[in-house]
Amino acid sequence: MNWLRLLFFLLVVRPAVLFLLGLYVRRGELLPKHGPAIVVANHNSHLDTLVLLSLFPLALLPKVRPVAAADYFLGEGSALGWIARNLIGIIPIRRSGSALQNMRDDPLKGAAEALAGGAILIIYPEGTRGEAEKIAKFKNGVAYLVERFPDVPVTPVYLHGLGKAWPKGERWPVPLLAEVFVGTPLRWCFDRAKFIEKLERRVHAMARHGTFPGWDAEPSAADEKRLLDRER
Amino acid sequence: MRGWFDLHPTLLIAVAGIFGLLVAGSVALWAVKRARPEKDLTELVQRTKSWWVMASIFTVAVLVDRVAGLIFLGAVSFLALKEYLSIIPTRRADRRVLFFLYLAIPIQYYWVGTGWYGMFIIFVPVYMLLFLPLPMLVIGQTQGFLRAVGTLHWGLMVTVFSLSHAAYTLMLPFSRAAAGDWAEPHVGPALMLYLVVLTQLNDVAQWMWGKLFGRHKIIPAVSPNKTWEGFAGGVVTTTALSAALGPWLTPIDAGGAAILGALLGVAGFVGDVTVSALKRDLGLKDTSHFLPGHGGVLDRVDSLTYTAPIFLHYVRYFYYPLPG
Numbered sequence: 001m002n003w004l005r006l007l008f009f010l011l012v013v014r015p016a017v018l019f020l021l022g023l024y025v026r027r028g029e030l031l032p033k034h035g036p037a038i039v040v041a042n043h044n045s046h047l048d049t050l051v052l053l054s055l056f057p058l059a060l061l062p063k064v065r066p067v068a069a070a071d072y073f074l075g076e077g078s079a080l081g082w083i084a085r086n087l088i089g090i091i092p093i094r095r096s097g098s099a100l101q102n103m104r105d106d107p108l109k110g111a112a113e114a115l116a117g118g119a120i121l122i123i124y125p126e127g128t129r130g131e132a133e134k135i136a137k138f139k140n141g142v143a144y145l146v147e148r149f150p151d152v153p154v155t156p157v158y159l160h161g162l163g164k165a166w167p168k169g170e171r172w173p174v175p176l177l178a179e180v181f182v183g184t185p186l187r188w189c190f191d192r193a194k195f196i197e198k199l200e201r202r203v204h205a206m207a208r209h210g211t212f213p214g215w216d217a218e219p220s221a222a223d224e225k226r227l228l229d230r231e232r
Numbered sequence: 233m234r235g236w237f238d239l240h241p242t243l244l245i246a247v248a249g250i251f252g253l254l255v256a257g258s259v260a261l262w263a264v265k266r267a268r269p270e271k272d273l274t275e276l277v278q279r280t281k282s283w284w285v286m287a288s289i290f291t292v293a294v295l296v297d298r299v300a301g302l303i304f305l306g307a308v309s310f311l312a313l314k315e316y317l318s319i320i321p322t323r324r325a326d327r328r329v330l331f332f333l334y335l336a337i338p339i340q341y342y343w344v345g346t347g348w349y350g351m352f353i354i355f356v357p358v359y360m361l362l363f364l365p366l367p368m369l370v371i372g373q374t375q376g377f378l379r380a381v382g383t384l385h386w387g388l389m390v391t392v393f394s395l396s397h398a399a400y401t402l403m404l405p406f407s408r409a410a411a412g413d414w415a416e417p418h419v420g421p422a423l424m425l426y427l428v429v430l431t432q433l434n435d436v437a438q439w440m441w442g443k444l445f446g447r448h449k450i451i452p453a454v455s456p457n458k459t460w461e462g463f464a465g466g467v468v469t470t471t472a473l474s475a476a477l478g479p480w481l482t483p484i485d486a487g488g489a490a491i492l493g494a495l496l497g498v499a500g501f502v503g504d505v506t507v508s509a510l511k512r513d514l515g516l517k518d519t520s521h522f523l524p525g526h527g528g529v530l531d532r533v534d535s536l537t538y539t540a541p542i543f544l545h546y547v548r549y550f551y552y553p554l555p556g
Contacts, residue, residue, distance in 0.1 A: 022314060024521045132324070161318065174330045175310075177318035177520055211516065216321035216376055 002062055008087045009054060009061060017054045021047070021165060022177045026209075030182040031055060031155060035063045035118040037185075038154045040142060042135045042203055043124035044163030047173060049088060051162060052122050055180065065091050066122040067111050091119075093141075095127065108145050115149050125199065132163035133214055135207060138200045143192035153185035156199055158206035164215070181206040239295060240418035246425050246481055247291045254284055279525030286523070286532070290428065294421050298402050299345070301424065305399040306341040311529040312391040313337065315519045319511075320387065323380050325373040332367060333388055336360055340396050347403045356393035361385055390537050391530065397540035401427055401547070409552045413483035422481050423547065430477070430493065431539045434470040434500040441465025455508040458501075467497030484551065492546055496539045503538030507531065 017023060032039065041052060049066045056064050070092035073084040084090045091114055094107045106112075111121055123145075125138035146154060158181040166173035183202045189195050258280055265273055293304030317330055336356065343352040365381055401423040405415060413419070442462025450460045474493025478484040484492065507530060511519065518527030526532050 022311070022520065022522060164318075164322075167324070170327060172331070174327055175314050175317075175334060177314060212318055213321040213514070215324040216379070 005087055005089055006058060006061060010058060013050050014054050017051055020173075020175045021051070021162075022175075023051065023180055024177070025055065025180045025182070027182045028055060028180070030184060031157075032120050032153065032185070033060070035120045036115045036149065036152050037120045038115075038142065038146065038152055039120065039122045039157055040125055040154055040199055040203075041122065041157040041159055042207075043126050043129050044132055044134075044159070045129060045166045045168070045173075047162040047166050047178075048124070048129075048159050049122065051159065051178060051180065052157065053088070056120070060120070062089075063118065064120045064122065065089050065114055067091050067093050067124075069093060069095050069128075071095055091121070108141070108148075111145055112148060115145070115152060121145075125196070129163075129168040132167035133160075134163075135200075135203060138196050140192055140196055142199070143195045146188045146195065147192065150188040150190075153187060154199065155185045156183040156202040156206070157181065158183070158203050158210075160207070160210035161212050164212065177212070179210060179212070181209060240416075240422075242481060243295065243418055243421055243425070246422070246429075247295065250287055250291060250425075250429060254280075254287060257283070275525050277525070282523045282525050291425075294402075294424050298420065301402050301421070302341050302345050302399050305395060306337055308529060308533060309337050309341075309392045309395045310334065311522065312395065312533055313387060315522070315528045315530045316387040316391055317384075319514050319516060319519060320383050322384075323373065323376050325371045326368065326380050326384070328371070329364065329367050329380075329384060332364070333384060333392075336388060337392055340392050341399060344396050344399045344403060347406055349400075349407075352396070352400060356388055360388060394537040394541055395533060397544040398424065398427055398536060400544055401540075404547065404552065407552055414551060416483075419483065423543075426477065426481050427496075427540060427543045428536065430470060430474055430496050431500050431536050433473060434466050434497050434539075435504065435535055437469040438462045438466030438497075438501060438504075441469070451505055454512060455505050458505065463501055466501065467494055470494070470497035470500075484547070488550060492543070495542055495546065499538040499542045500535035503535040506538070507534035 039052065041048060049068075053061065053064055053066070066088060068084060068088075068090040071094070073090060074081045074092050084092075091110045093111060094105075111123075115121060123142050125142045126136040127139045127141075128136075130136045142154070146152060159178065160181070161176055161178035164174075165176040165178060183206055186195070186198060186202070189198065261273065261276060261280055264271070265277075290304065293300045313333065317333070322330065340352070340355055343355055364385055365377075368377060368381060402420040404410065404423060405417055405419040410419075438458075439462065442457065442459045442465070445461040445465065446457075446459035448460045449456065450458050450463050471490050471493035474496065475486050475490035478489025478492065479486050482489075507519070511517065519530040520528030522528050523532055
């Protein structure tokens with residue numbers, strides 16, 4: 001099915017990302033040019049994965065694999081699952097499980113095997129898309145993975161604007177511009193908490209350079225109270 | 233449909249002239265680069281390259297046929313509107329309203345393509361003005377309503393309504409009121425070339441006069457690099473160019489073309505500083521980075537948003553007397 005994925009990106013995703021969205025990529029030359037490597041990005045939208053995948057040359061595309069939640073994408077027999085597997089090429093990962101379950105069945109197995117095979121993994125350490133254009137706290141999974149592959153470089157990326165183009169909970173995307181900031185790759189520093197903190201700090205630092213305004217006039221708690229009072 | 237080979241010779245000479253200018257500009261830039269290798273000309277080189285790409289796409293779109301010209305300008309409207317909606321603050325609740333704004337583009341260019349002047353001229357200013365509040369009322373968020381409805385409609389007027397006037401020049405020779413020279417089928421593409429080339433040359437002329445002789449700031453609070461010398465030099469240059477080119481490329485007489493040139497020079501300047509004011513308000517230098525060396529599409533067509541309506545109405549009023 002690899003040719004199908006290539007065609008999908010060449011004929012659908014890339015033209016759409018270029019014309020319907022429009023990207024401004026800063027320091028794109030810092031993206032990994034070969035595997036094994038990890039790209040870590042903030043996550044606000046389904047568009048994030050399409051945009052990140054379209055940043056890599058087509059020849060490299062078969063190697064680039066987004067790590068995604070099995071529970072969300074691989075519901076039984078759904079069209080979403082088929083798209084996620086065959087067109088996007090995700091590596092499914094189990095998000096929840098007890099310590100005992102994790103010992104018996106390693107949740108990072110798929111990702112580790114792909115890295116060992118020279119893949120470029122895309123990982124969203126926030127774990128979910130979260131609130132539009134806000135960066136949630138990073139989870140530790142990526143540190144556990146890098147600990148096993150200490151030589152693999154981890155490139156931080158900040159995506160800006162896609163949360164406005166297609167936020168969580170909305171049915172359709174709207175054409176809006178997006179920005180991609182690529183940071184210098186990080187190496188494993190033998191301390192999980194410190195590593196995650198470093199990654200987080202780099203993504204937050206890049207976030208300060210974003211151009212676009214956030215949502216205007218989001219009703220505050222006070223406004224909601226006023227509305228309720230008026231209804232009464 | 234017109235074929236490639238029965239193009240009017242005037243159009244071909246005009247296009248050859250455009251590319252002749254580009255060659256001259258590129259050679260001059262290359263000479264400066266050789267004479268002064270220490271100077272950083274990256275932006276100028278990028279800008280010149282972008283001019284080549286834009287001129288190629290534009291001339292092909294205008295020469296192929298009317299539909300290609302309309303699709304091209306519709307795409308320019310889309311890119312400009314997308315930039316505008318990306319840089320202004322919008323409400324999350326208005327996401328659905330943004331769909332209707334984008335939907336207005338094919339509808340507006342459909343009116344242009346059918347030559348339905350009455351609908352073309354009222355659709356955005358009247359019907360979109362009346363319609364836009366409706367989805368907002370249904371959504372029901374009143375906080376920020378005035379700002380949202382005002383900013384969204386203004387953006388639609390500038391990026392879609394104004395720019396579609398440039399597209400309407402392609403329809404003029406098909407108008408029932410056209411007679412004599414004006415009824416020739418090459419007049420539409422000729423008017424479009426004339427409008428766009430003069431508007432862009434006016435930008436370049438104002439920039440060059442300002443670079444060479446600029447002393448007195450004209451509107452420092454909005455655009456600190458603009459000078460009276462650049463403005464006056466640009467308007468005089470465009471007036472002279474228009475008087476020389478107009479009678480040759482279009483059926484407009486030399487006197488009328490001179491007045492039109494002066495109007496385009498002033499209107500182009502106003503369009504330019506209007507978009508500058510918008511960017512200054514939003515704290516931006518460029519509307520996007522779509523065109524290397526130029527900035528965004530909206531940066532490139534800022535003057536055209538003012539010259540296109542002025543041009544169309546000038547030509548319609550003085551040269552297309554409607555019967556009755």
